[in-house]
Amino acid sequence: MQRYILKRLVQSALSLLAVTVIVFMLVRLSGDPAVLMAPPDAAPAEIQEMRVKMGLTKPIYIQYGNFIADIARGNFGQSFKWDKPCLDVWMERFPNTMLLAGAAMFFTLLIGLPVGILSAVKVDSWFDRFGKIFALMGQSLPVFWVGLMLMIIFAVFLGWLPTSGMGSWKHLLMPAFTLGWAFMAAITRLTRSSMLDALDHDYIKMARIKGVSKYGVVMKHAFKNALIPIITMGALNFVFMLNGTVITETVFNWPGIGRLVVEAIFARDFPLVQCCVLIGAFFFIFVNLFVDILYAYIDPRIRYS
Amino acid sequence: MKKQSVFILAGCMMALPFVIAPFTPAIGKEKAKKPAGEVVMVSQQSTFEMRKAFDPHTAFGATSTTLNSMVFDGLVVKDAATGAFQPSLAESWNIAKDWSSISFKLRKGVKFHNGDPLTAKDVKFSIERMMREDMKNSIGFDLRKNISKVEIVDDFNVNVLLKEPNPAFFATFLERCFEFLAIVPKDYVEKVGDDGFAAKPIGAGPFRILKFERDVSFDVEAVENHHRKTPDVKTLRYKFVPEHSTRLAMLKTGEADFIALYLTHIPLLLKDPDIKIVWSRDTYCVTLVFHDLAHPEDSPFKNPLVRKATSLAIDRKGIADVIGNGTMEPWGSFLAPYHLGFDTKRNKPDPYNPAEAKKLLTQAGYPNGFDTVLTYTSTQKERFEAIAQQLRDVGIRCKMDMLEGGTWSASFVAGRLRGIGFGSGPWWSGRSHPAGALQSHITGIWSHKLATPAIIKAMEDTERAIGNKEIAAAAKKLDETIIEANIRLPLWSIHVPFAMRKTIESYTPMPGFIFPMGFESLKLRGK
Numbered sequence: 001m002q003r004y005i006l007k008r009l010v011q012s013a014l015s016l017l018a019v020t021v022i023v024f025m026l027v028r029l030s031g032d033p034a035v036l037m038a039p040p041d042a043a044p045a046e047i048q049e050m051r052v053k054m055g056l057t058k059p060i061y062i063q064y065g066n067f068i069a070d071i072a073r074g075n076f077g078q079s080f081k082w083d084k085p086c087l088d089v090w091m092e093r094f095p096n097t098m099l100l101a102g103a104a105m106f107f108t109l110l111i112g113l114p115v116g117i118l119s120a121v122k123v124d125s126w127f128d129r130f131g132k133i134f135a136l137m138g139q140s141l142p143v144f145w146v147g148l149m150l151m152i153i154f155a156v157f158l159g160w161l162p163t164s165g166m167g168s169w170k171h172l173l174m175p176a177f178t179l180g181w182a183f184m185a186a187i188t189r190l191t192r193s194s195m196l197d198a199l200d201h202d203y204i205k206m207a208r209i210k211g212v213s214k215y216g217v218v219m220k221h222a223f224k225n226a227l228i229p230i231i232t233m234g235a236l237n238f239v240f241m242l243n244g245t246v247i248t249e250t251v252f253n254w255p256g257i258g259r260l261v262v263e264a265i266f267a268r269d270f271p272l273v274q275c276c277v278l279i280g281a282f283f284f285i286f287v288n289l290f291v292d293i294l295y296a297y298i299d300p301r302i303r304y305s
Numbered sequence: 306m307k308k309q310s311v312f313i314l315a316g317c318m319m320a321l322p323f324v325i326a327p328f329t330p331a332i333g334k335e336k337a338k339k340p341a342g343e344v345v346m347v348s349q350q351s352t353f354e355m356r357k358a359f360d361p362h363t364a365f366g367a368t369s370t371t372l373n374s375m376v377f378d379g380l381v382v383k384d385a386a387t388g389a390f391q392p393s394l395a396e397s398w399n400i401a402k403d404w405s406s407i408s409f410k411l412r413k414g415v416k417f418h419n420g421d422p423l424t425a426k427d428v429k430f431s432i433e434r435m436m437r438e439d440m441k442n443s444i445g446f447d448l449r450k451n452i453s454k455v456e457i458v459d460d461f462n463v464n465v466l467l468k469e470p471n472p473a474f475f476a477t478f479l480e481r482c483f484e485f486l487a488i489v490p491k492d493y494v495e496k497v498g499d500d501g502f503a504a505k506p507i508g509a510g511p512f513r514i515l516k517f518e519r520d521v522s523f524d525v526e527a528v529e530n531h532h533r534k535t536p537d538v539k540t541l542r543y544k545f546v547p548e549h550s551t552r553l554a555m556l557k558t559g560e561a562d563f564i565a566l567y568l569t570h571i572p573l574l575l576k577d578p579d580i581k582i583v584w585s586r587d588t589y590c591v592t593l594v595f596h597d598l599a600h601p602e603d604s605p606f607k608n609p610l611v612r613k614a615t616s617l618a619i620d621r622k623g624i625a626d627v628i629g630n631g632t633m634e635p636w637g638s639f640l641a642p643y644h645l646g647f648d649t650k651r652n653k654p655d656p657y658n659p660a661e662a663k664k665l666l667t668q669a670g671y672p673n674g675f676d677t678v679l680t681y682t683s684t685q686k687e688r689f690e691a692i693a694q695q696l697r698d699v700g701i702r703c704k705m706d707m708l709e710g711g712t713w714s715a716s717f718v719a720g721r722l723r724g725i726g727f728g729s730g731p732w733w734s735g736r737s738h739p740a741g742a743l744q745s746h747i748t749g750i751w752s753h754k755l756a757t758p759a760i761i762k763a764m765e766d767t768e769r770a771i772g773n774k775e776i777a778a779a780a781k782k783l784d785e786t787i788i789e790a791n792i793r794l795p796l797w798s799i800h801v802p803f804a805m806r807k808t809i810e811s812y813t814p815m816p817g818f819i820f821p822m823g824f825e826s827l828k829l830r831g832k
Contacts, residue, residue: 035715046446082519083356083363148550156557163554164546166521253546255521262547263520267354268711 004296012289019281023274024067032056033270076278077271081264086275089260096166097256100249101241103176104183108237112184113230116191120199121218131188138185147178147251164253175252179245183237190233194226201225228298232291239287243280340527340539342829344809347544347552348565350820356442358519360503361487362435365443367820370484374822375525375541376418377487377508380409380428381479382533385823388643388737388816390479393533394423394488394509398479404470404769407478411461415532418513421490425457430491432465444481447474472768476741511536511825520545527825536825556580562809565821566802571630574804584631585801585814585821587641587732591633591688593619593794594728596680599720599754605675606725612791613655614665615725618699620657621796624691633688633797639747639787641732641798643816644739645773646780654795662699674700678724681706682713685727688797720753728793736817739780740767747787755792763787 027033034051051057055066070077076086119131154174155163161170198204199222207217242257249258257276264272354366361373382393395409415423432455434440436448451474456464467474487508494502506514511533512525522544527536546552549567553574556564566574566582574580595612597604605611621635637654640647666674679696681689686707693703703724708716716722730746748756748764756764763786767779787793801819805812810830815822 081356082358151551151554156554159558163558163560164548164551165544250548251551253544253548253551255518259547266710 001296005293008289008292012285015285016282019278019285020068020071021064023277023281024064027270027274028060071278076275079264079269079272079275081267081269081272086272089272090257090275090279093255093257093260096254097242097249097258100172100175100179100254100256101238103172104180104241105234105238107177107180108183108187109234111180112187113191116188117195117218117223119188119192120195123196128192131192135185135189135192138181138188141181143178143182143245144247144251146181147174147248150174150178151251164251166254175248175254178252179241179248183241186233186237187230191226191230194229195222198222198226228295231294235287235291236284239283242283243276340529340536342538343540343542344538344562344824344827344829345542345544345555345560346563346821346824347546347555347561348821349545349547349549349552350565356440357499357503359506359514359517359523360499361485361506361508362431362437362440362489363442363503364485365441367484370818370820370822371543372523373485373487374510375512375824376506376510376514377489378415378510378533379484379486379488380482383483383737383815383823385813385815385826390483390737393483394428395482400475404467404472404475406464406466407475408458408462408464411463412532413461415509417490417493417507417509418528419490419493419507421492421507423488423490423509424460425463426460427488427491428463429455429457430494431486431488434489434494435486442485444485447477448481473740473744473765476738476744476768477736480736480738480741512541515540531825534825537828538824541824556804556806559806561806563803563805563812563821563827566804568628568630568632568802570804571632571802579807580804581807581809583803583805583812583814585803585818586816587643587798588801588817588819589729589799590636590639590641590732590795591685591797591799592728592730593692593796594722594726594753594755595792596720596722596724596726596753597677598792600723604724605669605671605677608669609791610665610669611671612794614662614669614699615696615701616655616791616794617658617662617665618696618701619655619692619794619796620695621654623657624688624695625797628687628691629797632800632802634800636795636798637788639732639743639784639793639795640739640780641742641817643737644732644742644780645777646739646784648781651781651784659695659699666700671700674702676702676704678706678726679703680708680713680716680722680724680726682710682727683707684710689727692796717753718750722753732817739776739783740764740770743767743783743787757786757790757792759786760790760792 032047032051034047034054034056055063058066074087076090078084079086079089082089115131115134119128122128151163151174154161161174162168165171195218199218204217204222207221212221246258246262248254249256250262253259257280261273261276263269264276348371350368350371354364354368355361356363356365358369359372359376361369361377364373378394380393380395380398381390383389384391392412394412394415396412397410398407400407409428411423411425411428417423417427421427432448432452435442436445436452438445438449451467451471452465453468454466456466458464465478489502490507490509493507497505509532511528511531513528515524515526517523522542524540524542526541527539529535544555544561546555549570552561552564553567553570555561556574571582574582593615595606595615597606606615625633625635635654636652638647638652642649666672679689679693690705693705696703706726713727717726717728728746728751730743730751732742732746736742744764745751748761760783763779763783767776767783770776770779788795801814803812803814803821808830810828812821812827813823
């Protein structure tokens with residue numbers, strides 16, 4: 001187990017390093033950062049001064065070394081637009097995204113899991129068909145369309161909910177449902193297939209023969225064993241939501257990480273874009289590592305394979 | 306008895322105002338009226354072109370003008386209806402005859418929102434603060450290049466001295482005094498520091514700030530007895546909403562009273578009795594630039610016949626009718642209606658005549674047409690795709706190259722673009738002086754070195770002109786010279802729509818400004 005964890009740690013560290021190289025190179029490949037950051041009417045002397053200040057006149061390996069050292073110290077650079085450390089800007093917006101992602105995850109699990117389990121238990125019934133259609137719609141209808149439709153129905157026609165922004169719990173309902181919508185469908189499909197697989201095993205038949213209740217068979221025996229892929233997907237989906245979902249946050253005017261990235265791109269604030277991309281990548285790698293270790297803990301066969 | 310009558314008469318005279326006052330609502334009512342009500346405004350613009358929000362001296366773009374114009378005041382202001390300069394913090398101003406300085410006489414009795422009185426030291430401090438390199442604003446470089454000293458004559462008189470006489474500088478300086486150069490209280494800024502000021506800004510504008518959350522929202526409250534005009538509305542709540550459809554939904558539900566409207570949504574609101582659309586007219590001119598003229602290599606566009614054919618191949622009216630929804634007006638001049646020298650009769654765009662265009666191309670030696678590149682930004686996608694199709698019909702085959710806004714502007718200024726392409730300008734932000742409006746796009750950094758010696762001379766004559774008559778004559782000559790040189794084709798003047806609910810009785814957007822300003826003139830129905 002320790003060897004497995006060590007191996008995964010080394011792999012994750014290498015992935016992190018690769019991400020930093022890609023981000024570092026992409027910023028430089030898209031042009032001279034000093035020119036990109038300078039206003040259009042900046043004089044050449046001003047651009048050169050900016051280049052010196054940003055350390056762009058040094059050899060590329062020294063620039064990369066400084067870049068890594070800064071990141072290790074938690075210094076993701078100064079936001080060009082906000083005129084303060086990028087990490088501080090990111091931290092200001094993160095709680096908003098955390099709230100939205102948490103609520104979206106709640107909707108995802110609240111609807112996705114029961115529909116998936118019931119579809120599997122009542123396979124080929126009308127409920128299963130409904131579950132399939134629900135999953136198909138969730139994966140095929142674009143998020144921006146779902147968001148706008150919800151807005152038209154619940155805000156414009158019915159007047160039950162506010163169109164956008166942050167404030168009360170009412171402001172959270174539509175963006176959370178919209179964000180959770182596509183993931184909900186994926187979780188439904190995955191839960192159904194995992195449950196079908198689990199319900200087909202001999203130990204389930206044995207449990208039934210031994211007179212375990214229907215609820216006990218489904219929830220205690222089958223669902224527990226079907227959980228592994230669901231946990232993996234759920235965790236990765238949650239990280240995806242935490243990285244900010246540009247479309248949902250833009251449509252519902254939610255001041256989170258997704259909107260921050262868009263604003264940073266429009267303002268050509270490359271240090272901030274770089275910061276958001278790096279932190280997002282770190283999240284993915286960290287959660288992947290965590291899930292892999294959890295997997296190995298739950299299912300010992302994995303570490304030997 | 307006579308004496309008694311005199312006393313009675315005198316008594317009646319003294320009592321008269323109290324007796325008739327309730328029946329004379331018009332007298333003195335305007336001054337006594339208190340601001341009331343609330344308006345929620347929603348727009349796509351915010352402070353994203355301000356390095357430190359909310360510090361007006363760190364602005365590097367025009368998107369923050371709405372906020373600036375509410376909270377801060379400049380030395381001059383523009384008339385909401387005509388766009389002409391009016392006194393604001395400065396009662397009057399005078400440019401030296403030798404173009405070496407400008408003097409401002411300040412208005413007495415003006416106070417900032419914190420109660421500090423406005424004096425010459427605040428003006429000197431604000432101009433010098435705007436010039437500071439670390440402010441990294443968009444006009445600091447030009448101010449540093451030209452201004453040698455800001456001199457306090459006395460508490461209410463200031464002179465701005467130039468390093469050397471420069472008429473061109475004055476064509477834009479007053480514009481900057483209005484749009485960017487906010488006057489801030491010296492003592493307060495020095496006491497709280499730059500960061501403290503950005504966190505809690507104090508100005509002398511018609512609204513004081515109540516609450517501010519960067520790129521999310523801000524609330525402002527009317528300043529009573531403001532030296533220019535006490536706003537009619539007590540509270541303005543401004544929300545930053547980038548998505549067009551969300552803004553429309555907010556207007557429909559009544560969550561917003563006033564929104565920046567997207568052009569494709571205009572038809573949806575035309576028949577809505579609860580909504581009124583108002584326009585900021587002539588905000589900028591869309592032009593087609595012949596980039597190849599600035600490069601030494603041979604190009605079909607170096608032949609004037611080809612440039613004329615290009616113009617004749619574009620159906621300005623047809624495109625405007627199909628995709629404009631009233632936002633695009635075919636244009637044939639390099640001046641806007643608010644410029645001295647603009648002549649409606651001369652504003653005649655070339656007609657759509659593809660047959661003649663083909664004939665001219667044949668005469669120029671291109672009977673089978675030729676291939677070129679057409680560059681544009683994503684905001685101009687529909688317009689330039691339509692242009693490309695029409696050019697293809699006459700044989701000018703364009704390889705479409707859509708660029709991200711920042712890349713496009715950097716490439717344009719650096720002269721890296723080839724073929725033909727979208728050109729913003731020549732005028733923008735409602736610049737009143739024709740030379741000030743045309744400078745950067747015709748002879749300056751956005752001209753991409755296309756200006757001919759004749760254009761440069763006509764520009765200098767316009768910059769040096771004194772008095773409306775002389776400026777108008779010089780601007781007319783400048784316009785004619787640019788059209789004759791045919792370095793750019795004027796295509797459309799762009800009008801920007803705003804939609805407001807019936808709760809708002811009236812609001813007149815300032816002509817030429819993409820972003821709404823002058824909210825002290827906004828009136829609520831029934832207030």
